[in-house]
Amino acid sequence: MGAFSNFIRSTASVFPGVPKPIRKPALSERFVWTAIALVLYLAMAQTPLFGVASGLTDQLAYTRIIFASSQGTLMELGIGPIVTAGLILQLLKGAEIIKLDFSKKEDKALFTAGTKVLTLIVTIVEASAFIIGGAFGSNLTPAIITVIMAQLLAVGFIVVLLDELVQKGWGIGSGISLFIMAGVAQQIMWSIFSILPAGDGYYGIAPYLINATATGHPQSAIIRGGNLPSLFTLALTLIVIMIIVYMEGIRIEVPITSTKFRGFAGVYPIKLLYVSNIPVILTSALLANVTFFSQFIWSRFNDKNDNAFLNIFATYNPQAIQSGPIGGLAYYITPPRGIESLALEPLRALSYVAFFVIAAIIFGRIWVEIGGLSAKAVSKSLLDANVQVPGFRRSEQSVEQILGKYIPVITIIGAAFIGVLASTADLFGLFGSGTGILLMVDITLNYYQMLMRERLEATMPQLAGLLGKT
Numbered sequence: 001m002g003a004f005s006n007f008i009r010s011t012a013s014v015f016p017g018v019p020k021p022i023r024k025p026a027l028s029e030r031f032v033w034t035a036i037a038l039v040l041y042l043a044m045a046q047t048p049l050f051g052v053a054s055g056l057t058d059q060l061a062y063t064r065i066i067f068a069s070s071q072g073t074l075m076e077l078g079i080g081p082i083v084t085a086g087l088i089l090q091l092l093k094g095a096e097i098i099k100l101d102f103s104k105k106e107d108k109a110l111f112t113a114g115t116k117v118l119t120l121i122v123t124i125v126e127a128s129a130f131i132i133g134g135a136f137g138s139n140l141t142p143a144i145i146t147v148i149m150a151q152l153l154a155v156g157f158i159v160v161l162l163d164e165l166v167q168k169g170w171g172i173g174s175g176i177s178l179f180i181m182a183g184v185a186q187q188i189m190w191s192i193f194s195i196l197p198a199g200d201g202y203y204g205i206a207p208y209l210i211n212a213t214a215t216g217h218p219q220s221a222i223i224r225g226g227n228l229p230s231l232f233t234l235a236l237t238l239i240v241i242m243i244i245v246y247m248e249g250i251r252i253e254v255p256i257t258s259t260k261f262r263g264f265a266g267v268y269p270i271k272l273l274y275v276s277n278i279p280v281i282l283t284s285a286l287l288a289n290v291t292f293f294s295q296f297i298w299s300r301f302n303d304k305n306d307n308a309f310l311n312i313f314a315t316y317n318p319q320a321i322q323s324g325p326i327g328g329l330a331y332y333i334t335p336p337r338g339i340e341s342l343a344l345e346p347l348r349a350l351s352y353v354a355f356f357v358i359a360a361i362i363f364g365r366i367w368v369e370i371g372g373l374s375a376k377a378v379s380k381s382l383l384d385a386n387v388q389v390p391g392f393r394r395s396e397q398s399v400e401q402i403l404g405k406y407i408p409v410i411t412i413i414g415a416a417f418i419g420v421l422a423s424t425a426d427l428f429g430l431f432g433s434g435t436g437i438l439l440m441v442d443i444t445l446n447y448y449q450m451l452m453r454e455r456l457e458a459t460m461p462q463l464a465g466l467l468g469k470t
Helices: 002-012 027-044 080-094 105-132 142-170 175-193 205-214 231-248 278-301 339-344 346-370 375-384 396-404 407-427 434-459 461-469
Strands: 251-258 265-271
Touching: 027 142, 027 175, 080 105, 080 142, 105 142, 105 278, 142 175, 175 205, 175 231, 175 434, 205 231, 231 407, 231 434, 265 407, 278 346, 278 407, 278 434, 339 346, 346 407, 375 396, 375 407, 396 407, 407 434
Parallel strands: none
Antiparallel strands: 251 265
8 A cells, every 4th residue: 555655646746736725715716716617628628629530420429418528629538537537446445445534634635646647547548448449530640649649638637637726625616516517507508599400490499489489380399300409308307407406305314412512413314315416427327338339349340230149239220320229238228319219119218217227226335335325334424423313322333223224225215216317318308318417406506505605604604613513
């Protein structure tokens, strides 16, 4: 561990970082830095990646929203490398392969440095996979490959710095959450207000409805073919948002008292969405990898669909690879999008939802165990914080027994719920995708809570300090 720590620190010291502010910036100043980070992200998401041909099929079109990426731009990989690096280190820490105590400043600094180094390694690996898989075109010269790699590495490091800028106190929240929220919101606004032409008129539902009303057939905006934005999908999007907001407030409250401060009583909330969006993110990432690697294997070894063994896993239409698999196991775990496709392929829709829900439950259970959210881990944290459950002995075993009645069940129910919600939303072609809406609502609520705390601190600093201690 000592050699590993020294290697990480020496490697990370080569790269510049963002220092913490000496004093806490004013809220208005933090808004400015947050806006700067957001503008830089949006600018990179619109800047073409030099050396990449235009008009290429997007192998990850429906999963880019998770990684805030944009095809053919400097944000081709988006936040994928930094999220992957963070998850890998969290898994290693949760499994106690690497032992870190986040209460110690040096261990927190080591984790941050490790994330930075691993992010660049993951960037190289993902960029290489994209190049080998033909995502940037074929017949790339060594010089062009070098230029593409250099651009993606530079942008990957800029994303790390922007995330540090926001997280270390200059901005609000985290850069990763900010970029995801912006990407989802951008897609939703695009689906509502875009004036680009589509098969039957304007792409956005708002200009299409105005034009349809002016020409005397407003009913055509209720449901549109080709999975285009419609009043039906707009209504479903709003309903799903309201359901998520409502479900975020459902929780079981375990009463707690402090052994250090006499008279203090409170509750430990166990939310219905206890595992948050982690299971959906991991399931979507799994499906993205299945799609990418199945296309890669198909294009290299089975581009005529004449290999009986590989056909079991996936077959594609050579003239329309971007439309997804047309057979094999990969076909049944990818969604038919839109009402028309749903009506034609109900079996595929059912198998997709079933796979998504089962995978979400499995990932939810795994994450609870390795992410420090299990009944055992939470009971230890409560006792370390000098908190106990009234009426029960102050021991890890008794507190774990109480929490064990709720956490495993809540984990399964919550993971299944968000799995069903995200997968069915994808089937109907909701604006921003089901996973994207889940992420956006969760991040927005977190930002709202952070801003409320900031406002409380500004108006009643003594009360805010008391709440921060408890």
